[in-house]
Amino acid sequence: MNSRIQRFTELFCEIHDLSEIGGLLEWDQSVVMPPKGAIQRGRQTAIIARLHHERLKSAELGDLAEELWAAGGLDEELRADLREIRRARERALKVPDDLVARRAEACTLAQVAWEKAREDDDFPAFGPHLQEVVSLTREMAEAINGDQPYDALLDDYEQGTTEADLKPLLSRVRDRTVALLDRIRGSVAAPLDRSILERAFPVSAQEAFARRLVTDMGYDTDAGRLDRSVHPFTIGTFRDVRITTRYDGSNLATALFASIHEAGHALYEQGLDAERYRAPAGRPCSLGIHESQSRFWENLVGRSRPFWRHYLPVLKETFPGVLDDVSVEEFYRAINVCEPSLIRVEADEITYNLHVILRFELESELVAGRLAIADLPGAWNQKMASFLGTQPPDNRKGVLQDVHWSAGLFGYFPTYTLGNLYAAQFHEKLREDLPDLDDRLGRGELAPIKAWLNSHIHRHGRLHFAGDLCRRVTGRPLSVDPSMGYLEDKFGEIYGL
């Protein structure tokens, strides 16, 4: 029996090592690869993906998993690993290789078409490609779960959560956010001013400050790197977790919050159990929980008043003379301007969820076949008007703005808002456990926060599904109340509602 467990462990660890290699190929491509290396890189990525898939589907792994599962009497960790491997195999075996290949090719073509269509503001040119991706995605989803295809997609990112769970949750977020926005629109307080963030901030000093911040958060730079890329991201795990950010010399917020956000992701990966990070159930719990870690640091810590009591003086030292006239209160308000806008990745803390929910509602209809591709831009614009009271002047700033759908990432968007919800609920619990949190933040003490997240979230990996993890950590199922309550209180105070 022990030799069986040992072999099973070897096999899943190797599968993990292959995925680490895939991550490195991706990091290299985004950060340092010479441009002409793309064709060779495409082949390298393909062979790693194929090897990963082959090993997951291998009969040896399958036989061992079934044998151990049937034997019973295993510890909780191993049971969770078996659960993960059996589920991943089931998904892989239900979808024909040919369909996987056709869908991958359709996505590659769709992404090229999307880039061009966005450049030309030509949605009709992109439509047939998107149609093909949606059709093949639906075919794949139906092969996995014929009754609830969207759940099959969601399951890849947020295991244990269904469309039926999401709909009421996200509708409540939507309605309370729209109501909050209405109140903010009617506010009679003085208009907020973020122009202090748009002064001249030399990029090298921004980089120094970003390094200081992520190090203070507890990000171990001997087990990671901070680089630049077009879109900020985190890649890697455990002792090689790399983050990127982007800099704008006339906007302090861009690099600042991207760095905090990515370092939040990185702390999760660096905080996994050293004995378990290569195991299927030792990996991070879900995309929603991953996003909760980045949002936790970015918004609940990084956009809080006490945090800037400590860091505004550091910022002033970093940019001599640039922010001398700015008070903590002015800075706090500048980084918390709420203003409905067109682009998701530029949205503020309140309106961000509306961008996400709009996409969730549309993709849910697309996958169900209830919304035709030709009607998508109109549906987009209508929801923008209804949720945010604004409409894009063209499809570039509307339905063509995100890469996700062309890349076949259906079921991914809702994890962004789940992240916000989990983050706020965890934060509520953290405040109970550390009643003097604000005082600590005001002294720049971030270590207790990291330690709390390490022990309550990170080290548990995906031993439990996200919803169960939330119940265990906070004592309650996931609810919109902590997040919406936090937003209503915070912005109610800022806007004098």
Next chain:
Amino acid sequence: MNSRIQRFTELFCEIHDLSEIGGLLEWDQSVVMPPKGAIQRGRQTAIIARLHHERLKSAELGDLAEELWAAGGLDEELRADLREIRRARERALKVPDDLVARRAEACTLAQVAWEKAREDDDFPAFGPHLQEVVSLTREMAEAINGDQPYDALLDDYEQGTTEADLKPLLSRVRDRTVALLDRIRGSVAAPLDRSILERAFPVSAQEAFARRLVTDMGYDTDAGRLDRSVHPFTIGTFRDVRITTRYDGSNLATALFASIHEAGHALYEQGLDAERYRAPAGRPCSLGIHESQSRFWENLVGRSRPFWRHYLPVLKETFPGVLDDVSVEEFYRAINVCEPSLIRVEADEITYNLHVILRFELESELVAGRLAIADLPGAWNQKMASFLGTQPPDNRKGVLQDVHWSAGLFGYFPTYTLGNLYAAQFHEKLREDLPDLDDRLGRGELAPIKAWLNSHIHRHGRLHFAGDLCRRVTGRPLSVDPSMGYLEDKFGEIYGL
């Protein structure tokens, strides 16, 4: 038949793609990997090596190769690919996996022991590790070629060349070099002065100059990168070929010649046939030929007088005020000082070969079992005295200086001198084809040199063995005369012999 060829091609291309991935892992580890990532990287490297080995040994590849080989009537390229694959498989199949694993482990331990022994100047502590590596290397070599084990090792780096070929060749180099050194020692010319290379050269300007030089050589930086590392190297192929160098702010020569050297290697990889670079016989011919390309640029071009007629003014502009007093003649002499020294990697153009031949003679005896490990330091020092007229004060500057033996790289050293010999013989032919080469160099025209190497050497890959390639390019078998004649003429003139 065509489908058989197609499948055979697919299989060997995938093996190549895996080796590209291995190269990237190595580059990343040397240039950007966070220090704590080493353990994960070790596993990633191991799984890629194992996959490479498994695929090479696979029955499918073997059966296809034998079937195609037996069928005959194939074109020259495919015959060469079959030759390469059959040979690589034969080697892989003759060596038991267990021996491969034991030897790999012994090398890993020996490298750690070597690093420590070098630090402590404690050869006896390293001895047993080296003994183990030598024993297992001999066992492996005998499994491949029981009659001529050293040839089995050499064959991995310099296919088609034997110890019996090398011995007379390298003895002639040794004897003519020792004689040349004697004449230089007796020279009555004014002593050469390289202090002008040891002024203050800001590293950022050195880097700018290195980039300018390698770009002028024709190195495509859109298909490569220039970075820093502890030891300069080149990794990658075709459209992703990365070079590194190292900088010393008070020594201009270090980064300068390392950059030219590595760019010479890189031009070879970038110059491979676009249709063939993933094929076994489309890869570079041998280590000796590879080294000929780096030495060609470093010494025959980069240490020539006409090259600096063009580049010294550029250098003066790059370091304003630092070299104003230096003439082309003084600079030429400063970069061509001949001075017997203890460390191979710091040796000049003449004495370098003696460092190599010393190692070749010793490792040949070690592998044959005619030299005991305990006697190695003494044998080393004796040869140093006899070849170079100097002896190391300790083993750190003697037998412990190189990583090669601890890494199991026996049969590798001679390729360095073969590189010098091939380079000079190619250079002689280039001068016949381009009689106005010096005038072109004096105008900074490097493109015709690259074009000549591309068409005569690079694009042929390893269709022919190194010796045959040399005959085809120069019309003659490899000889020591071009190289020794070049050195005798050049240094005869410099030292007024």
